[in-house]
Amino acid sequence: MSQSGVPSSRLARKIRDLLPQMLIMLGVALLVYFVVVTTRENLAQLGVQSGFEFLHKEAGFAIAQTLIPYTEGSSILRAFCVALLNTLLLAVVSIGLASLFGLGIGIMRLSSNWLVAKLGLIYVEIFRNIPVLLQIFFWYFVVLRSLPGFADSFTFAGFVLNNRGLYFPTLQIDDWSALFSGGWHLVVPHPGRFEYEGGFALMPEFLALALGLSMYNASYIGEITRSGFLAVARGQYEAASALGLSGYVIFRRITFPQALRVMIPPLSTVYMNIFKATSLAAAIAYPDIVSVFVGTVNNLVGQPIEIMLLTLATYAAVSFAIAWAMNSYNRRIQIQERGE
Amino acid sequence: MRRLVLGFLMLALGLWQTVATAGTLQEVKKRGFLRCAIVEASPGFSAITDKGERVGFDIDHCKAISAAIFGAIKIEYVPITPQTVFTLLQSGGVDIFPGGATWTYLRDTSMGLDFGGVYLYAGQGFLVRRDSGIHGVDDLKNATICVAQGTTLEQNIADYFRARSMPYKIVTFANIERAMDAYQAGRCDAFTNELGAMAGRMQGLVKPADHVILPDVISREPMGPMVRQGDAQWRDLALWTFNAQIAAEELGVTQANVATMRKSSVNMEVQRMLGVKGDFGQYLGLQNDWAYNVIRLVGNYNDTWDRNFTPLGLERGLNRLWKDGGLFMALPFR
Numbered sequence: 001m002s003q004s005g006v007p008s009s010r011l012a013r014k015i016r017d018l019l020p021q022m023l024i025m026l027g028v029a030l031l032v033y034f035v036v037v038t039t040r041e042n043l044a045q046l047g048v049q050s051g052f053e054f055l056h057k058e059a060g061f062a063i064a065q066t067l068i069p070y071t072e073g074s075s076i077l078r079a080f081c082v083a084l085l086n087t088l089l090l091a092v093v094s095i096g097l098a099s100l101f102g103l104g105i106g107i108m109r110l111s112s113n114w115l116v117a118k119l120g121l122i123y124v125e126i127f128r129n130i131p132v133l134l135q136i137f138f139w140y141f142v143v144l145r146s147l148p149g150f151a152d153s154f155t156f157a158g159f160v161l162n163n164r165g166l167y168f169p170t171l172q173i174d175d176w177s178a179l180f181s182g183g184w185h186l187v188v189p190h191p192g193r194f195e196y197e198g199g200f201a202l203m204p205e206f207l208a209l210a211l212g213l214s215m216y217n218a219s220y221i222g223e224i225t226r227s228g229f230l231a232v233a234r235g236q237y238e239a240a241s242a243l244g245l246s247g248y249v250i251f252r253r254i255t256f257p258q259a260l261r262v263m264i265p266p267l268s269t270v271y272m273n274i275f276k277a278t279s280l281a282a283a284i285a286y287p288d289i290v291s292v293f294v295g296t297v298n299n300l301v302g303q304p305i306e307i308m309l310l311t312l313a314t315y316a317a318v319s320f321a322i323a324w325a326m327n328s329y330n331r332r333i334q335i336q337e338r339g340e
Numbered sequence: 341m342r343r344l345v346l347g348f349l350m351l352a353l354g355l356w357q358t359v360a361t362a363g364t365l366q367e368v369k370k371r372g373f374l375r376c377a378i379v380e381a382s383p384g385f386s387a388i389t390d391k392g393e394r395v396g397f398d399i400d401h402c403k404a405i406s407a408a409i410f411g412a413i414k415i416e417y418v419p420i421t422p423q424t425v426f427t428l429l430q431s432g433g434v435d436i437f438p439g440g441a442t443w444t445y446l447r448d449t450s451m452g453l454d455f456g457g458v459y460l461y462a463g464q465g466f467l468v469r470r471d472s473g474i475h476g477v478d479d480l481k482n483a484t485i486c487v488a489q490g491t492t493l494e495q496n497i498a499d500y501f502r503a504r505s506m507p508y509k510i511v512t513f514a515n516i517e518r519a520m521d522a523y524q525a526g527r528c529d530a531f532t533n534e535l536g537a538m539a540g541r542m543q544g545l546v547k548p549a550d551h552v553i554l555p556d557v558i559s560r561e562p563m564g565p566m567v568r569q570g571d572a573q574w575r576d577l578a579l580w581t582f583n584a585q586i587a588a589e590e591l592g593v594t595q596a597n598v599a600t601m602r603k604s605s606v607n608m609e610v611q612r613m614l615g616v617k618g619d620f621g622q623y624l625g626l627q628n629d630w631a632y633n634v635i636r637l638v639g640n641y642n643d644t645w646d647r648n649f650t651p652l653g654l655e656r657g658l659n660r661l662w663k664d665g666g667l668f669m670a671l672p673f674r
Contacts, residue, residue, distance in 0.1 A: 043452070045570065046430055046452030046568065046569055046570060047450075047452045047569045047570065048430060048450075048451060048452035049450045049451070060495045060498050060499070061494040061495050061498050061510075062494070062497070062498050062508070062509075062510045063510075064509055064510055064511050064512065071502075072498040072499075072502050073502075141525075144522065144525045144526075144527055145525050149526050163525070163526045163527060164484065164527070192482060193481070193482050193483075194482055194483045194484060194529050195482075195484065197482075203511075204527065205511070282514055283514060284513075284518070285486075285511045285512055285513045285514070285518070285519075285522065287512065291489065291512065291514070294423065295423055295489040295512070295514065296489055296494060296512065298423060298426075298427075299422055299423055299426070299489070299491065300446075300495070301446075301450070301451075302426045302430075302446075302447070302450065302451035302452075302453070304426075304427045
């Protein structure tokens with residue numbers, strides 16, 4: 001624009017445009033203020049404790065799966081960390097599995113083999129159209145009810161599968177200095193009084209959730225993958241073939257990296273959805289944040305406002321972190337435009 | 341625009357007003373019915389018959405309060421879960437929660453809630469498969485236990501097993517049905533709950549005879565009606581409504597004979613209780629015949645027990661009157 005300065009009529013219009021927004025902001029701020037003040041007053045009048053001191057109290061309840069040391073004597077804050085880690089473990093495993101399954105499904109759908117492509121389509125149509133909670137229930141009850149009991153467990157090379165979960169052998173290091181000369185031994189799950197002991201166990205609740213969340217979301221990721229590959233110009237493939245590159249190299253070096261650029265933004269959404277859907281864990285006794293915090297701890301301390309705030313803030317923070325990580329990655333792999 | 345801002349302000353003012361200044365009793369009378377929080381399905385305590393009627397020990401206590409206030413059954417039942425009920429009570433969504441809440445120190449002192457007496461002495465027990473080789477709680481070392489969430493049960497187990505250095509695994513379900521389903525499916529070695537409710541639900545198992553309740557009781561669960569804190573009149577009403585049922589049993593007044601007793605009893609306490617003599621009703625803000633209505637419409641404690649628990653085979657045990665070796669002693673109507 002060659003004109004310098006803003007004409008006064010424009011300024012007036014700008015103010016007129018901004019005023020309603022400012023009034024709305026003011027209204028919202030007032031509303032929040034009134035809600036906070038009233039809530040505090042009401043709570044004080046009712047004699048309800050408020051504040052976050054409860055986090056330092058002894059928890060006094062057990063949690064079925066703990067990735068860090070935790071006992072009934074630990075603080076509620078530690079119980080929160082245990083539950084958060086359980087949620088994150090579930091999210092990471094589900095996101096990983098969903099990506100793997102999804103990539104496979106997407107590639108199946110692009111296959112020139114009619115049967116393979118139709119199988120991919122059937123998968124997508126089935127898993128995308130059934131609510132994920134029902135799928136989790138389905139897996140949970142199938143996993144639970146059709147798996148053998150303790151006495152008839154499936155065992156294979158130290159792995160054990162029964163209705164109490166999936167047990168892995170684990171490596172135990174007895175002596176770090178003699179790591180390569182027999183300073184370790186393998187702990188193989190062995191039958192105890194009620195269940196297999198030793199090794200590492202995944203609860204059936206975890207298995208059902210990981211399966212439900214990843215199979216459901218794989219159908220979306222499959223479609224995202226398909227669209228990503230379809231977005232890669234046909235000429236890219238033809239040029240690569242003309243150079244005599246093998247199919248794998250074309251996929252790995254030419255088409256996949258280009259497809260990925262298209263796939264990342266919609267994938268971020270799916271990943272965030274998977275993370276948020278881990279809260280369905282509360283429906284089948286997997287000790288995630290919602291189950292432990294909104295369920296058990298709220299009943300223990302009776303401070304729903306603080307507990308909901310903390311839970312909401314946690315979900316918001318992790319979702320934001322996922323979005324941030326995916327966006328940074330997206331920026332890194334985008335074509336770097338040169339100059340104007 | 342101006343209307344939007346005005347709306348915001350009015351909404352804010354509306355929220356400002358939510359502090360309940362009127363007593364709960366006045367509110368209930370004005371509204372014309374009682375809002376009673378109930379657990380949707382717990383045989384013996386709260387259930388729905390084939391005819392669609394709500395029945396059970398907790399339901400009877402809702403009815404007793406309603407009878408005391410209105411001389412009739414005017415109730416809106418609000419189904420709750422253990423996770424939501426405290427919040428609902430605190431926020432005024434319900435007037436009373438008669439069932440399933442154990443009277444504990446923290447619930448009474450730190451949550452803005454009050455208890456109107458104890459109307460069931462219970463304890464936490466365990467259900468196991470008959471062929472599991474488990475004969476007592478001590479056999480549950482390393483066992484997996486299914487439990488419903490948001491109750492004192494989780495903490496009781498933690499206390500009990502910790503004191504004995506017994507490791508165990510707990511699987512915490514959102515509600516009792518799912519916990520019991522999982523137990524039945526073999527997910528757990530034992531299912532734990534309050535004994536009365538467990539006896540009621542045991543009938544729902546595929547083969548009840550394959551399961552057995554362990555003899556050990558690991559906790560004391562004195563349960564009573566829960567109300568909001570800071571409304572002494574309403575708490576008194578909850579306490580005395582229940583007490584009228586205990587007193588009636590002690591004084592020999594039953595649902596069957598209350599009409600005749602009212603006309604013919606020469607016992608002065610019966611006369612005062614049933615509103616023949618004196619003006620006892622007004623001190624609670626009620627009609628003089630409030631207790632008469634409670635017994636007429638719901639019955640004394642034994643009537644409720646017989647109707648709800650006897651069919652489940654539940655013994656009265658500690659819940660007998662003091663003169664029969666139990667813990668209940670009626671507060672005098674004087």
